[in-house]
Amino acid sequence: MQSRSPASRTGRPRSAAADAAILAATREALVDLGWSKLTLGDVATRAGVAKTTLYRRWAGKNELVVDAVAELFDELELPDSGSLAADIEGVVLQFAAILARPEAKSGLMAVVAESTRDEALRARIRESVVDRQKRLVVEGRARAQARGELPPEPDPSHPARTVDLIFDVIAGAVVHRALVSAEPVDTTWARSFTALLIDGMTAATTHSRSGQVAQ
Amino acid sequence: MQSRSPASRTGRPRSAAADAAILAATREALVDLGWSKLTLGDVATRAGVAKTTLYRRWAGKNELVVDAVAELFDELELPDSGSLAADIEGVVLQFAAILARPEAKSGLMAVVAESTRDEALRARIRESVVDRQKRLVVEGRARAQARGELPPEPDPSHPARTVDLIFDVIAGAVVHRALVSAEPVDTTWARSFTALLIDGMTAATTHSRSGQVAQ
DNA sequence: AGCTTTCGCTACGAGACGTAGCGTAATGCC
DNA sequence: GGCATTACGCTACGTCTCGTAGCGAAAGCT
Structure with missing residues (x-):
C-alpha cells in the first residue's frame, strides 16, 4: 500500500x-x-x-502489480523436515510452484525490469517481496547450524554476506530455470540443485581449499 | 532478424x-x-x-529489443586463465559488466517477462541469447576435465543435465544479484560465488561415484 | 528496358493514459 | 444532530502511441 x-x-x-x-x-x-x-x-x-x-x-501500474504479486510470496514456509537438504528442497519446490502461476511470473519479472530504471520501485520490491523471504534462508541456516550440519558462523565480520549469497543463488537459479530456460523445476532438478548447493556450503567452510576461500 | x-x-x-x-x-x-x-x-x-x-x-517491440540486446552478449568470452576458478570468475565478471549497462538490464528483463506469455518470443530469446552463451559452460567444463579439475563425465546418461544446472545457477545468481538485490557483482562476490560453485561441483561428483577429488 | 521489392511519407481510427470536475456517501468531532 | 473532511463513482477530456493503409519514388535483378 x-x-x-x-x-x-x-x-x-x-x-x-x-x-x-x-x-x-x-x-x-x-x-x-x-x-x-x-x-x-x-x-x-x-x-x-x-x-x-x-x-x-497507487501511483501507477508498477506499484499496483508489485503489491498484487507480493501477496503471493507470503505463502512460502520453511518446512522443518529435519535435514537441511529436505528444507532447501521443500522451499525450492514451493517457490517454483508460485512461479509457475501465470500471475506471478508475468508480473514479477515485469516489475523487476521496470525497477532497473526506478529506484523507488526497486526499494518497494525489496521491501515487500525479496527481503521478506530472506527470512527463510536465515532460519534454515540457523536450524542447520543447530543440527550441526553447518558450522556456527563462517565469517563473524560479515554475517549477512553468506546469507545474501545463498539467497541470490537459490532465488536466481530457480527463477532462471523456471522463466528463462523454461524447464520444469521438478523433484529431480530440485534434488540436483540442493546437492550442489549443500556441498558448496559445507565444503567451503570445512576444509580450507586452494588459497583463501572467500566467504 | x-x-x-x-x-x-x-x-x-x-x-x-x-x-x-x-x-x-x-x-x-x-x-x-x-x-x-x-x-x-x-x-x-x-x-x-x-x-x-x-x-x-520486426513484428513489434519485443522482437526488436531481443535482437538489439542479443548482440551485447556476444562479447562474452571464456578467458583461458589456467584454472576453473579463474575461468568462472572471469565469465561472471564479464557477464556482470554487460548487465550493468542500462540498455542490457532494462531490455533483457522486460523481454523475459513478456516471454512468459509468448512462446515464440521465448524461443527467440533462447536461440539468440541463452543457448548461445551455454557454450561457455560446455567449454569451461571440458577444459577443467582436461586439467583433471573435474571428473570426466559424472552422468553419462544425461550429459546435458549438469550443464543446464550449472548454467542456470551461474546466470541466475548473477542476474539476481545484479538486478534484484541490486548490489555490485565485484571481485569479492565473484570469488565467493565461484568457491561455492566449484566446491558444489567437485563434491557432488565425488561422493556419487566414490572417486577421490582430483586435487 | 521491365519487373519486383523496399523505402519514406502522410494520414487515419482505435485504444489507453492520467486528470479534472461534480455530486454523493461515510466517517469523526463538536 | 449538524458540520467538516475525506473517499467514492461517474463522466468527459486532451494527449499519446499503436499498427495499418495507401501512395510515389528508389534500387536492385534479368
Whole structure:
C-alpha cells in the first residue's frame, strides 16, 4: 500500500474491501492479459471500482502489480523436515510452484525490469517481496547450524554476506530455470540443485581449499 | 532478424545499414527512456528510417529489443586463465559488466517477462541469447576435465543435465544479484560465488561415484 | 528496358493514459 | 444532530502511441 497519511483521522475511511478487490482483480487480469496488455481501466472494472479510485491509491501500474504479486510470496514456509537438504528442497519446490502461476511470473519479472530504471520501485520490491523471504534462508541456516550440519558462523565480520549469497543463488537459479530456460523445476532438478548447493556450503567452510576461500 | 524469405532474389534488397542503425537506435532509446517509455516511432526517428520500415522487419517491440540486446552478449568470452576458478570468475565478471549497462538490464528483463506469455518470443530469446552463451559452460567444463579439475563425465546418461544446472545457477545468481538485490557483482562476490560453485561441483561428483577429488 | 521489392511519407481510427470536475456517501468531532 | 473532511463513482477530456493503409519514388535483378 502507499503511505497512508497517519494524521488522517477524520473523513470517510478508505474501503479495505476495495483494496482486496483491486489486488485480486489485478492478479486476475495478469492471468488473462499479462503485463503488457493489462490496463488500469480494465482492473478497475474487474474490481468493481472507479478508475479514479485506483489512481488515488497507487501511483501507477508498477506499484499496483508489485503489491498484487507480493501477496503471493507470503505463502512460502520453511518446512522443518529435519535435514537441511529436505528444507532447501521443500522451499525450492514451493517457490517454483508460485512461479509457475501465470500471475506471478508475468508480473514479477515485469516489475523487476521496470525497477532497473526506478529506484523507488526497486526499494518497494525489496521491501515487500525479496527481503521478506530472506527470512527463510536465515532460519534454515540457523536450524542447520543447530543440527550441526553447518558450522556456527563462517565469517563473524560479515554475517549477512553468506546469507545474501545463498539467497541470490537459490532465488536466481530457480527463477532462471523456471522463466528463462523454461524447464520444469521438478523433484529431480530440485534434488540436483540442493546437492550442489549443500556441498558448496559445507565444503567451503570445512576444509580450507586452494588459497583463501572467500566467504 | 525475421525470416527473410529465401525465394526473395529479385527486387530492391533491404538495407543492411538500416538494420544496424535500427538496432543501435533501439539500444540508445533503451538507455534514454527504458523499456516502458520506448516507442517504435522514436526508434525510427533516431535511426533515420520511417516507422513503417521498422514494422516491415520486426513484428513489434519485443522482437526488436531481443535482437538489439542479443548482440551485447556476444562479447562474452571464456578467458583461458589456467584454472576453473579463474575461468568462472572471469565469465561472471564479464557477464556482470554487460548487465550493468542500462540498455542490457532494462531490455533483457522486460523481454523475459513478456516471454512468459509468448512462446515464440521465448524461443527467440533462447536461440539468440541463452543457448548461445551455454557454450561457455560446455567449454569451461571440458577444459577443467582436461586439467583433471573435474571428473570426466559424472552422468553419462544425461550429459546435458549438469550443464543446464550449472548454467542456470551461474546466470541466475548473477542476474539476481545484479538486478534484484541490486548490489555490485565485484571481485569479492565473484570469488565467493565461484568457491561455492566449484566446491558444489567437485563434491557432488565425488561422493556419487566414490572417486577421490582430483586435487 | 521491365519487373519486383523496399523505402519514406502522410494520414487515419482505435485504444489507453492520467486528470479534472461534480455530486454523493461515510466517517469523526463538536 | 449538524458540520467538516475525506473517499467514492461517474463522466468527459486532451494527449499519446499503436499498427495499418495507401501512395510515389528508389534500387536492385534479368
